[in-house]
Amino acid sequence: MVSQQELIREARENGMELLPLEKDTYELFFGPQHMATENYSLILKMDGHRVVKAIANVGFLHRGFEKLAEYRPWHTNIALLLRICVPEPDVPEAIYSMAVDEIMGWEVPDRAQWIRTTVLEMARVSAYLFWIMGLSFKLGVYTAGQWAAAYRERLMALFEQLTGGRVYHIYTIPGGVRRDIPGDRWLRELKDTVEYIKAKLKDFDNLLFENYIAHRRLEGIGVMDKKFALAEGVTGPNLRATGVAYDVRRADPYLLYPELDFEVPVLKEGDALARAMIRRFELEQDLYILEQLLEMGPPSGPYKVQDPRLKNLPRLKVPAGDAFAHVEATKGDFGAYVVSDGKNKPYRVQIRGPSISHGVRVIEQLLVGARLADVPVILMSLDNCPPDIDR
């Protein structure tokens, strides 16, 4: 038998490098083609079925959005930036538009504000349904996931009527929105859909959120404490699950949120179960907010600002200045910092995505000591969004 040292020496003589093997551990490449990771990969160092060390391996979706945004006219960037968050593309649209509105000094009309708020809430509901789909597939409760996909389809049909697109809406633009609401029929359909999904929440509870097996799988894994979460800049439901009451919709209100009533769920455990419960409750609250919005009804008036400069979009110049706008997405605090130097293109667009904190640094810590079977569950409970990490 040749010893390891000899092998290494022989390899070096031939211009190769052999790394010494550690006893009982092996390296596992988890993703990017694994269903749970969605174009994102983890390098796991395993001891048996326990994770010893995890390294997030990102970059499979890198398309350089921020740099590309510097070469396109202001409005055109909407068609680019919304790709940063696939499950809820309205969020990047909204933050960019709100920041540009601020630089331009535009007062967005009431009707546009109502539409923007409604679209953001619809996006939240559909993103949570998407998340239920992911979580239940990872737990093995496929039925609940298929329901969620079917109910999300109803929202996609509504989006299609309103915006003309199913997944990428390209709808919110600086100065308002691109189209008006297609009549009262759409509002009635939205109301029906909200009621329909609300009625179905009970079934989700029965099958998924009150399921004994789901509780056993989720409880006590991926525990994050308050101090760690705050130090790493975790936001959104993941932060609320550690006992911090923070929601951008209340902390820094935008659009119509000051007029709306909703509760912020906070739990102390910080494990995957707490995160799942928080998300489930927020889905309920979002449906409640949509009900309130429908009761309010869209105010009459124009749906975008009346500005002669909007006639010449390719050469629309934005005065020099900068602005930051952020909203509460289902993943966390989503913000955009936009700088203009007075040209017809942005000088800089910086996006602050929520996944960069919990998808890279936090996950590496949370996975240590987890079982291999729990890795997808922890990933899903954090609601990681790879395009947002790679942007």
Next chain:
Amino acid sequence: MEEITFKVAPESKVKKKPSFLKPWLSLKYLFKKPVTIKIPYESIEPAEGYRGFHTLDWNKCVGCNFCGQICPARAIEMTWIEVDGKMEKRPHPKIDYGRCTFCQFCVEVCPPGALGFVESYMLTTEWNEEELQLFDWVPIHPDKFKEIQETYRDWRFPVEKIKFDKETKEVTYYLRNGEEFKFKILGYGIRPPKPPAKPTVKAEEKAQAKPEEKTQTKKPELDAESEKAD
């Protein structure tokens, strides 16, 4: 710093208790009608105003290149076209669906409203070599597109085959309803191409350009007539 008050939900409302029996209640769905549809016997129609393929009214287009400037994917190339031996006054956009994101910003900015769109959206082929050329085209007139869309209603591309003759630069669109549509591509870009073998004609045109300014405004009508004769 000002304290923000959150309306925090009571924990009892957020937390759910595990249960052995409740998951079994979902068995009632066994007796319900499924929400899925049976493709190909049933289908989902795109909503009105779905952002699909483009249409272009060649007589209205003034060749201003606004659409090319706003396009985020740079899918638009201005093309100089000759129909029935007569060069169009202004270039028209050629759209490459390999790049297009279907944002329809080009439709929004078009000053005379020449560009439009219809609901047809099927961007698939059977992957024949010649079919790959299909999706790089100068859009056709909205009326013709809508007519084809009404007859077939399968939301596919209205052109079956595009033939491009490299020597004569002649392009033929074979539409799905059997019609043929012929024109010549003279060149690309915002500036007019140099006519290859007719320098005298160009000089004449230049000389006549100034006195003819009044008649030029009438010319599009002539073009319209010649196209109708097609």
